Amino acid sequence: MNKPVSFNVKSQSNYLSTEQIEELGTKIEAIRREIMDSLNEKDAQYIYKIRDFVRYSEIASRGMLMFAGWLPPVWLVGTGLLGISKIVENMELGHNVMHGQFDWLNDPSLNGANYDWDTMATGDDWKYTHNYIHHTYTNIIGMDHDVGYGLLRVSEAQTWEPRFLLNIPLAAQLMLFFEWYVGLQNLHIEDVIIYKTKTWREVWNDAGKFRMKMKRQVLKDYVFFPLIAGPNAIPVFTGNVVANVIRSLWASAVIFNGHFTEDTENFEMDNTDNETRAEWYLRQIRGSSNFSGTEWLHILSGNLSHQIEHHLFPDMPANRYAEAAPKIKALCAEYGIHYNEASFMKQFASVWVRLAKNSLPNDWKTELKNQVGSTKQRLQSKVLSWF
Template identity: 25%
Template sequence: MGVGGQQTEAAVVFSWEEVQKHCSRNDRWLVISRKVYNITQWAKRHPGGSHVIGHYAGEDATEAFTAFHPDQTFVQKFLKPLLIGELAATEPSQEGNKNAAIIQDFETLRTQVEKEGLFKAKPLFFCLHLSHILLLEALAWMMVWYWGTSWTLTLLCAVMLATSQAQAGWLQHDFGHLSVFKKSKWNHLVHKFVIGHLKGAAASWWNHLHYNHHAKPNVLSKDPDVNMSGIFVLGSVQPVEASSWKKICFKYFEKFVAAHKLSNTCPTITSTSTSFYDLAWYLSFYIRYFSCYVPLYGFFGSVALNLFVRFLESHWFVWVTQMNHLPMNIDHDKNRDWITMQLQATSNIEKSFFNDWFSGHLNFQIEHHLFPRMPRHNYHLVAPRVRALCDKHGISYQMKTLWQGMTDVVSSLKTSGDLWLDAYLHK
């Protein structure tokens, strides 16, 4: 049948039963557009990391492949040596999937929005966004440099810096998803500048975690955003399972924030060894920061100011990112089709000028997950069509107010804690 990643004749065909056998760490096959590929060795060299491609071992990866790769012609040269055959003509495109009509309609929609230019970025939008980030940083420093470092001015400076940091977080997200420039290398370069020099974090660290999240959102053991059972439990499935392990469940939201704040403020510790290039970029942030603020606050005062800014920013980050995901379905992998999986893991927050700015347009989380390479200023244009598609097929499309989204975070955490406690006491 052809193994070891060697290309075979097109006549070699496989059943889904055969493909699904190859889903272990040392033996991985996947399907793209009905072609079967052996990615066992390639996964180790995959630019997006071995985990993100390994999540689709034994499965159909067509939609994920299309969503993540802007230049599919270029990627084909890497796929060609891995081709070992194709699905038999009698086999469905996705094993066990009963949503063929939804998949077809979604592919039609994606083709239409691409032809309409909704995957093309507006340079002025991103230039203005970057400008307001730089302006906030400059004004924050000039204020305390000119008027002094009183408690009131220091607090205002911290708020301005936290706002700048949060907005830079949304901007690096754009470049990380390759949604600004046509060429990936320019997106990667500016991504390193924004996340490294403006935020003091590592691009490779972010890419590794975030692309795993997008590949299998809210899927236990695959999405790093919910794979935290060693610290606390989420959803309705994990609490019951964790109760049998007799692990501690953090019932209160403050502990949830603290855990996420830690992960948000310590990327430099976890990713130093991955790339000296990233290291140089985020060290430039600290060189610039301390050069500006040590003369005003001293070394320890500057460290305290930076920690307070991170404290404010991390809470902003947690609320925005979790209100779209945490109250949604969190479960083990069910090998669902792309659109169903993304919709069950995401919800939207109502559009307004403030909501768009406050969340970096991630209030349109549904559209972002379905079209991760689409520039965020176009989410609102495709949203009505996505909703119409969902209505046509009877799929839930959740839209909330900003307040409801935040309160749902707290209520979902309380529910998870109650489920854990009930399961633990009745074992």
């Protein structure tokens, strides 16, 4: 289902009328309003608990690495805990706070405009590429840079290039260095290396904020903490490296599962100026996918396990997505819309199937399919002739 579709009123859905789409939008908005009007102290306590977990888990993990990191079991526990701390800080704290989900608390430390997370991407760059570009033009080819990140081919609508034969290894290394790719995303490095529409000087001039953030992150994790660890500098250094890789692998897997599964749809650039809010809602549902799991899986994913609900309600506190999900799922059933949900591993497997399919040219895949079908028919005919 990864062929793009236009998202204007007529082609947004082949089965819903304009009136039905607007009716759906009204019902989705009612769900949003009901939950947003019920935000209370429990939601405040939730995010404060998350923030406390991040703080104390980082202190504990760095303490283990600095004072006893030379012991393999301690190094493993300390590194793993630091990786989890970084994951929760990025996914459930930073990502959601920078969406403005907790601005209503009037707490400067949890204000979306002020918060800057522990990763290579600057808050300003990320909020532009993600909060604005991605959430406005979700899955629209040529407008949403998250469709492949300028590196992968995830839709037949993307022009095939020979480099996409390496879709699988390119995706693997994107996962490994995801923190760096997200930090560099707003610079569009592919325009320099591949398309030659930008110069390195332009990239350098545009990268001022990123260079400062990168310097801060590198000095913190790879210079400051190893230096103050003294004789345990090497365990601390390697622990930080591995913890950051753990975070990158997990964060990218969560993002892939929410956007690149086989049943998520992509869209063409068409009628963006005239798209109604209801049509935008419908596009979010069709262009997203959820995965099921335990409470901790939801927390570690920043509740992006409910990616459909996040795309519908990006400013809603993510801990409330579990409440919205069954209501959205029921609406989808009512209107005959596919609600893309499966286990984490099933969604993750489908991502790699999609990447493999899109690594090949469209016409080559069609020809191969025809040849396979023809061969199958010949074999069936031959078998029948034996009887």
